Each structure stands twice: as structure tokens, then as C-alpha cells.
Amino acid sequence: MDQEDILRRITGMVDDEKRLRASLEAGEIDPATERARLAALERELDQCWDLLRQRRAKAEYGENPDTARARPISEVEGYES
Numbered sequence: 001m002d003q004e005d006i007l008r009r010i011t012g013m014v015d016d017e018k019r020l021r022a023s024l025e026a027g028e029i030d031p032a033t034e035r036a037r038l039a040a041l042e043r044e045l046d047q048c049w050d051l052l053r054q055r056r057a058k059a060e061y062g063e064n065p066d067t068a069r070a071r072p073i074s075e076v077e078g079y080e081s
Contacts, residue, residue, distance in 0.1 A: 002065075007052070010045060010049070020034050020041075043077060046076050047071065047073055050076045051068055051069075
């Protein structure tokens with residue numbers, strides 16, 4: 001997955017988040033369903049952002065960005081800011 005693919009995926013997930021929030025407001029889904037789906041999307045988004053940062057760092061330091069790999073969600077979620 002190259003940088004453009006990752007950015008398209010991120011954009012798609014952000015759009016999904018907006019649709020979920022709109023579905024909740026419209027009464028199409030319940031709050032528990034929205035929370036569960038949003039939590040899953042947020043984990044996946046974190047994973048994509050991490051992969052994008054890895055690719056950019058490798059490119060900046062003259063390494064091949066294609067060697068960057070998605071890390072497990074459990075690892076990405078364990079980061080502290």
C-alpha cells in the first residue's frame with residue numbers, strides 16, 4: 001500500500017465516521033452500535049496513520065518506504081503521546 005492508498009483509506013474511514021454519526025442522529029442506529037463501530041474505525045485509523053508516519057520517516061532518511069509494515073493494533077494503541 002503506497003502513501004496515496006493509505007490517504008484514500010483514511011479519507012474513506014473519516015467519511016464512514018461521519019455517516020455513523022449521521023445515522024445515530026437520524027435514529028437509524030443506537031448509541032451502543034455507534035460507539036462500537038466508531039471504536040473499531042478509530043483503531044484502524046490509528047493503524048493507518050502509524051503506517052503513513054513510518055513510510056514518511058523511511059523516505060526522509062533515504063530508506064525504502066515500501067518496507068514499512070502495518071503494526072498490530074495492540075502495538076499502535078499502546079503508544080503514548
